[in-house]
Amino acid sequence: MKLPYFPGCTLYTRARGLDHSTRAALAALGIELEELPNWTCCGTAFPLAQDSYIGMVAAARILDSAAQHNGRLVTVCSFCYHVLKRVNHSIKNNAEARRKLNDYLEQGYGGETVPVHPLEILKHDVGFEALRARARGRLKGLKVACYYGCLLVRPAAEMAFDDPENPTIMEEFAAALGVEPVHFPYKTACCGSYQVLNAYDVVASRGREILAAAAAHGAQVLITSCPLCQFNLDWLQGRGEGTVLPALPVLYFTQLLGTALELPAEGLGFESHYVDPRPLLLG
Amino acid sequence: MVSVGPSGELCEKISEISGQNPFLCMQCGTCSASCTGIGVMDLLPRQVVRMVQLGRREALACRSIWVCSSCLACTTRCPRGIDIARLMEALRAINLRRGHEVLSPERIPAALLTEVPQMAVTCAFRKLSA
Ligand code: SF4
Ligand code: SF4
Numbered sequence: 001m002k003l004p005y006f007p008g009c010t011l012y013t014r015a016r017g018l019d020h021s022t023r024a025a026l027a028a029l030g031i032e033l034e035e036l037p038n039w040t041c042c043g044t045a046f047p048l049a050q051d052s053y054i055g056m057v058a059a060a061r062i063l064d065s066a067a068q069h070n071g072r073l074v075t076v077c078s079f080c081y082h083v084l085k086r087v088n089h090s091i092k093n094n095a096e097a098r099r100k101l102n103d104y105l106e107q108g109y110g111g112e113t114v115p116v117h118p119l120e121i122l123k124h125d126v127g128f129e130a131l132r133a134r135a136r137g138r139l140k141g142l143k144v145a146c147y148y149g150c151l152l153v154r155p156a157a158e159m160a161f162d163d164p165e166n167p168t169i170m171e172e173f174a175a176a177l178g179v180e181p182v183h184f185p186y187k188t189a190c191c192g193s194y195q196v197l198n199a200y201d202v203v204a205s206r207g208r209e210i211l212a213a214a215a216a217h218g219a220q221v222l223i224t225s226c227p228l229c230q231f232n233l234d235w236l237q238g239r240g241e242g243t244v245l246p247a248l249p250v251l252y253f254t255q256l257l258g259t260a261l262e263l264p265a266e267g268l269g270f271e272s273h274y275v276d277p278r279p280l281l282l283g
Numbered sequence: 284m285v286s287v288g289p290s291g292e293l294c295e296k297i298s299e300i301s302g303q304n305p306f307l308c309m310q311c312g313t314c315s316a317s318c319t320g321i322g323v324m325d326l327l328p329r330q331v332v333r334m335v336q337l338g339r340r341e342a343l344a345c346r347s348i349w350v351c352s353s354c355l356a357c358t359t360r361c362p363r364g365i366d367i368a369r370l371m372e373a374l375r376a377i378n379l380r381r382g383h384e385v386l387s388p389e390r391i392p393a394a395l396l397t398e399v400p401q402m403a404v405t406c407a408f409r410k411l412s413a
Contacts, residue, residue, distance in 0.1 A: 196405045
């Protein structure tokens with residue numbers, strides 16, 4: 001099966017590991033991602049001011065260009081997924097947004113594209129049972145904290161991804177790989193996000209809480225689909241500011257998937273992590 | 284401090300930009316209890332909403348609006364259905380549209396700027412600079 005794919009800027013630069021592991025793991029499961037031609041940044045922040053449509057233009061253009069390919073558009077970065085999904089929701093449900101964006105872009109897009117996240121593809125297209133059969137037990141017994149953060153699940157009505165307070169799709173995914181998902185209370189807490197550049201204390205204190213809670217519940221690694229969550233939680237520990245010992249490797253869920261599928265580790269992007277996950281994963 | 288006419292006008296302006304009715308707030312504090320940035324805020328989110336109801340300029344001048352991470356925890360949990368993150372954004376927008384910003388490139392340590400994922404830079408400047 002071929003599906004159109006929007007990688008997003010960060011996946012071409014700081015989060016190459018997320019891009020490479022997503023493409024490789026899905027390809028191993030029979031899903032070929034076809035990168036959209038001429039894509040741009042999604043805008044990164046969904047505009048929360050009602051009168052700000054310019055912040056939706058980039059995403060509206062991306063969604064429209066995907067509509068010419070196929071019904072669905074795959075994107076894995078939590079920021080991109082959040083922005084594409086909410087802008088699409090606005091275009092579908094807000095006549096003024098639809099008119100202004102289409103006038104500006106000289107297009108006639110009505111919200112036909114369906115942004116999908118690889119976790120949804122794994123659940124609904126591949127199927128967790130089929131995944132269970134493919135994962136060869138290499139990571140059996142590994143204790144994994146599934147960290148959703150904010151953007152995948154909130155706001156629930158627009159994201160329609162999973163329960164905003166207690167999502168479980170990542171735990172179901174982890175269980176299918178043969179690892180042991182641990183339940184910890186901070187899985188939808190915010191890591192501080194872009195405040196890393198402005199109010200670093202927020203990221204330091206929230207990051208420590210999230211890591212400590214995961215470790216206290218026995219986690220050996222933490223997984224996420226957000227390059228900024230990954231960075232904040234990993235960098236903090238790389239600077240020696242984490243309080244969890246041994247340090248907790250922070251992985252993309254697709255890196256865990258690639259490892260479970262026994263894909264070559266060199267292609268999964270582990271070398272750019274501050275806390276090296278290789279000793280634990282590859283032993 | 285940014286000035287926007289009498290207090291009723293400020294409240295109206297915020298309602299218009301955010302699309303939210305601040306008068307629905309019953310001051311329960313659920314937003315504050317859920318807040319990511321509360322450790323470094325001067326006004327709790329609940330207090331920010333109260334200042335908006337009263338049309339008080341403190342809402343525009345507080346640190347809280349700039350350390351909010353737009354995490355939507357408050358929005359998800361408010362029992363009165365107020366999207367508090369949108370109120371925070373409206374307060375930032377009024378400041379930014381008058382040229383009052385808090386983030387400039389020279390404030391960011393070079394060691395961080397070269398390491399941080401791109402979307403953090405784009406997002407932070409869109410939220411915090413004019
Ligand atoms: S949670 Fe809602 S009702 Fe309660 S104080 Fe906050 S804004 Fe007001
Ligand atoms: S969106 Fe802002 S105000 Fe609301 S909980 Fe998150 S950090 Fe606090």
